[in-house]
Amino acid sequence: MDSSWHPWIGSVAGSMLVGLSGIVPLLVFPDPSKLKNSEANATPLEQSPKFRLLLSFAVGGLLGDVFLHLLPEAWHLIRLGSDSNRGQVQLGMWLIAGLFAFALLERLLSSTADAADDSESNINGLAEEDEDSDTQNNNDPCEKKPKKEKDVIKKKHSAPSSQLSLFNPFHGMSSKQVTGYLNLLANGIDNFTHGLAVAGSFLVSTRVGLLTTAAILLHEIPHEVADFAILLRAGFGRWDAAKAQLGTATIGIAGAMTALISNGTDLADGRITSWILPFTAGGFLHIALVTVVPELLEESHPKQSFLQLLFVLAGIVATASVSLIVD
Secondary structure, three states, X not given: OOHHHHHHHHHHHHHHHHHHHHHHHHHOOOOHHHOOHHHHHOOOHHHOHHHHHHHHHHXXXXXXXXXXXXXXXXXXXXXXXXXXXXXXXXXXXXXXXXXXXXXXXXXXXXXXXXXXXXXXXXXXXXXXXXXXXXXXXXXOOOXXXXXXXXXXXXXXXXXXXXXXXXXXXXXXXXXXXXXXXXXXXXXXXXXXXXXXXXXXXXXXXXXXXXXXXXHHHHHHHHHHHHHHXXXXXXXXXXXXXXXXXXXXXXXXXXXXXXXXXXXXXXXXXXXXXXHHHHHHHHHHXXXXXXXHHHHHOOOOOHHHHHHXXXXXXXXXXXXXXXXXXXX
16 A cells, blocks of 8 residues: 555544544433432433532633643644744733633524524414414404404514524524533534644644644543533433534544655644634633533532532542543
């Protein structure tokens, strides 16, 4: 076989292997259908104490991934450049940009979903009022009010509602569901950078490529567990969450192909990737600290709060252990 194809085969295979780590959480999270009825139906999943502990571990995993993996890797790439002092400021600016971008995006999508729900509820309320008044008119033959004006009002309100339902992909979603899709977006960007790294390492040598793939794979396992918990919180089923994780994994293959095609450019040598990483880190920080932590802080039981804190620390320790072993 021509050796020029080795980087292509290794890059695609390595990216696929990293992407398959998205189904590892299926071994961690229990199947609700196999639980006892008292456990499965007593409380919703997001209110289950065991699930809240896994969600706490997810917060720790995301924080560890940001501060012990993404940002150090971005700083390493910046130090390889010519002006590291300027790079420090730019790294911080990209981190803040990621925070604000994901906060703004979540706000816009949540507002759009809430507006669609409010419009639909208003239409339903008007329809119920019309039905009640029609019933009263039928019972009282002396009072016959014209229905033309009601029909005009009903058509006037139903047209925007139907358009919102038709053109708004987030129609009917809650803020938790929006957070789940935002996490998939951040995970997709993260996987794209992983694909760039895997392909770039295989372009150096097969040995470097294998070592880099193994390092990224070990880093990804606690991170994928965190992402899986966020998706379950958003209302995804176990298999739906696994399919979504595999869907974002294909973006990693696209990143690998991009690096192979753009070999020798700024994208391949990491100078552009160094700014993508802190932006993604800002997105993960928003998801962990703004959307998940406030929900955990609502816990009123002292023992459960202490256990949640321990699981947050466990997530950080797990990520730190992987970083120390790999690096």
